[in-house]
Amino acid sequence: MIVDEGLELLTEDESRELLASGEVGRIGITIGALPAIFPVNYRMVDGAIFFRTSEGSKMTAATNGSVVAFEVDDYQVAERSGWSVLAIGTAHLVDAAAPKLDVLNTSLAPLADGRRPALVCIEPTFISGRRIVHEPHAINRTL
Amino acid sequence: MIVDEGLELLTEDESRELLASGEVGRIGITIGALPAIFPVNYRMVDGAIFFRTSEGSKMTAATNGSVVAFEVDDYQVAERSGWSVLAIGTAHLVDAAAPKLDVLNTSLAPLADGRRPALVCIEPTFISGRRIVHEPHAINRTL
DSSP states (O other), X not given: OOEETTEEEEOHHHHHHHHHHOSEEEEEEEETXXXXXXXXXXXXXXXXXXXXXXXXXXXXXXXXXXXXXXXXXXXETTTTEEEEEEEEEEEEEOOTTOTTHHHHXXXXXXXXXXXXXXXXXEEEEEEEEEEEOOHHHHHHHHO | OOEETTEEEEXXXXXXXXXXXXXXXXXXXXETTEEEEEEEEEEEETTEEEEEEOTTSHHHHHTSSXXXXXXXXXXXXTTTEEEEEEEEEEEEEOOTTOTTHHHHHHHOOOSSOSOOOEEEEEXXXXXXXXXXXXXXXXXXXXX
């Protein structure tokens, strides 16, 4: 277990597992040369991240062919515990006839009302994760 | 109340209030031409966002003089409710002798162990926020 400044660096497998367990993540994109981060509800299917957005929106334009960041985390401030996973990859709009769509139609309903017919897919080429560990806990885990 | 595709657009005052109420946010930066998002625990003091990081880290380099994105949110997936706030501004390292430091010394302890002596400040020049609203709720609120 590698610990750097109180953070355990997770393996890629652990990071993918946490990424697959999440429901709300944040996408980092560039809009008009400015950085922006927006939450989206998503699903992982076959190692790729999928979420819905409005057709013709800034988000749709910014996620079609761009390299984007995608982050998921879960923190309990009172317990000073938590983890985060960062994925980086190229985003693209998915053809509505793609075979993976059947799974997504049943499991990826946006939290918000309104029309979000565009489906974005991020294929991660880099995944990293870290988890907060406190000294006594770290010692127990290595015994 | 402006509602766009199920999202109520918050006023800047409402957004600042939510930003000030949060404890963990995510910063969007560029490292080696790649976008990245990392969670940090932060405080707002006099309208600016402060968080600690390691001296000499990639984070320190990426947040000294760059325009960055900062996002805070809170979602309850089971209730399909939640909100998010996005702030954009220039980040800079803060001189340890700055007068604001007294407040931060007592209220900004990082969740993780380890040394994080560098203090980063983001002065937001753009703040926006949105909250999920569902139709019956939206109607009630406008009556």
